[in-house]
Amino acid sequence: MSAGLNLLLVASAALFAVGAFGAVARRSAVVMLIGTQFMFMAGALAFVAFARFGLGAEHGSAGAATALFAGAVAVAELAVGLAMAAVIYREHRSFALDADRG
Amino acid sequence: MPLIGALPQPITSAPLVFFVYLVLILLIGSALASVLLRNTLYAVGAFAASMVLLALLYLAIAPFLLVALQLLVFTTVSAVLLIGLLRATTGLGASSVGRLSPEWIIGGAVSAVMFALLALVLGATLWPVQSCCAIPESFGGVLSNAYAVGLAVLAVIVGSAALGSGLMLAAPTGRARLSTPGLADRPSPRGGGSTTSRSPGGGGSTTSRSPGGGGANTARGSRQ
Numbered sequence: 091m092s093a094g095l096n097l098l099l100v101a102s103a104a105l106f107a108v109g110a111f112g113a114v115a116r117r118s119a120v121v122m123l124i125g126t127q128f129m130f131m132a133g134a135l136a137f138v139a140f141a142r143f144g145l146g147a148e149h150g151s152a153g154a155a156t157a158l159f160a161g162a163v164a165v166a167e168l169a170v171g172l173a174m175a176a177v178i179y180r181e182h183r184s185f186a187l188d189a190d191r192g
Numbered sequence: 193m194p195l196i197g198a199l200p201q202p203i204t205s206a207p208l209v210f211f212v213y214l215v216l217i218l219l220i221g222s223a224l225a226s227v228l229l230r231n232t233l234y235a236v237g238a239f240a241a242s243m244v245l246l247a248l249l250y251l252a253i254a255p256f257l258l259v260a261l262q263l264l265v266f267t268t269v270s271a272v273l274l275i276g277l278l279r280a281t282t283g284l285g286a287s288s289v290g291r292l293s294p295e296w297i298i299g300g301a302v303s304a305v306m307f308a309l310l311a312l313v314l315g316a317t318l319w320p321v322q323s324c325c326a327i328p329e330s331f332g333g334v335l336s337n338a339y340a341v342g343l344a345v346l347a348v349i350v351g352s353a354a355l356g357s358g359l360m361l362a363a364p365t366g367r368a369r370l371s372t373p374g375l376a377d378r379p380s381p382r383g384g385g386s387t388t389s390r391s392p393g394g395g396g397s398t399t400s401r402s403p404g405g406g407g408a409n410t411a412r413g414s415r416q
Contacts, residue, residue, distance in 0.1 A: 093212040094202025098253070101216045105223055112227030120232050120274065124239045127270065128223050131246055142253040143200050151334040154258045155342070157250075158335070161266045162346050166353035168270055172277045173357035179281040185232070 098139035106132035119175040119185045123168060130164035203252070212252055219245040232282070236274040243267040255331035 105128055112125025134157035141153020179185055203209055219242055226238035247263035335343070 091206070091209055092202040092204045093209045097202075097212070097216070101220065104220050108220065108223040108227060116227060118232065120277070121227055121235055124226055124235060124274075127239065128227070128242070131242075135246065135249070138250065138254045138258070143202060145199070151255070151331055151338070154255045154331060155335055155339050157254070158258055158261060159342060159346055161262060162350060165266055165269050165273075166350045168273055169353045169357045170360075172273050173360040176277055176281060176361055177363075185281075 095139055095143035098143070099136060102132045102136040102139065105129075105135065117186045119171070119178055119187050122187070123171040123175065126171070127164055127168060130160055130167075134160040134164075208252060212249065215245050215249045215252075219249065233278060236271065236278065239274070240267060240271040243270060257331045257335070 109125045109128030109130075109132060112128065113122050114125075116122055116125070137153045137156045137160070139153075141151075141156075175185060178187070203212065222238045222242040222245060226235050226242060229235045229238060244263065244267055247259050247267065250259045250262055
């Protein structure tokens with residue numbers, strides 16, 4: 091039994107699928123933002139896995155640096171998204187994003 | 193001579209493999225819980241737990257600086273932003289339990305013991321970092337030397353996001369404009385008419401574009 095590239099890529103794909111489900115199927119703005127965060131996390135995990143076990147191991151710092159950048163961009167996206175969610179809540183007293191709300 | 197050298201071997205150490213599997217299962221489970229839970233506070237808690245679990249996974253396969261950043265910066269900032277949003281909107285207030293109550297003291301003591309134990313294990317054995325031999329040593333140095341431009345761009349992005357979200361939160365919304373004396377009577381910045389005259393169902397103000405006559409509107413329509 092071992093833990094290598096395949097296992098981490100499968101986990102990354104599962105995490106991305108969970109995030110995509112949260113971003114697409116849920117109506118709450120907060121949960122949609124959390125879903126996008128999971129998609130960022132899945133991408134960062136794949137980069138780190140390739141840097142550790144794949145061809146990127148020749149330059150292992152590159153994958154980790156990309157994961158670091160992805161995490162920071164995800165936090166910036168979360169800050170803007172939460173500000174938008176707060177504005178939506180002020181208008182509608184709800185986090186729900188409905189098409190018929192105008 | 194082969195163009196591609198030998199790939200790094202997967203982790204075969206039994207405790208480390210068990211650790212990776214356990215963290216991955218918990219990570220996927222907490223992610224599922226985060227998007228499926230109806231209670232937003234519980235969803236935020238599950239999200240923070242999954243961020244911590246990702247940091248634990250990085251502990252086994254990534255440089256330690258990334259672990260520290262994921263655990264101390266990304267997790268903390270994300271959780272603080274989400275909790276701050278909940279406190280500012282849905283009225284998530286402070287705990288009714290006093291700070292010096294037995295619950296707080298016991299919880300703080302348990303947390304301190306757990307963190308001390310984790311620090312002791314990491315400091316004494318460097319497990320599981322030591323088990324993975326292919327970890328770059330000076331990630332911080334590489335980051336500051338090879339990715340200086342990237343870090344500068346990242347600083348600009350994060351600063352722009354902070355500025356944009358601050359401006360967005362500071363700007364008056366429709367409700368705030370209507371409740372502020374003087375603001376509601378000003379012409380709309382989009383040009384033409386008043387911002388208070390968008391109701392199609394009766395009403396209409398003296399400066400309105402509304403086709404319906406009648407008295408002044410005070411709201412943006414009957415949906416509120």
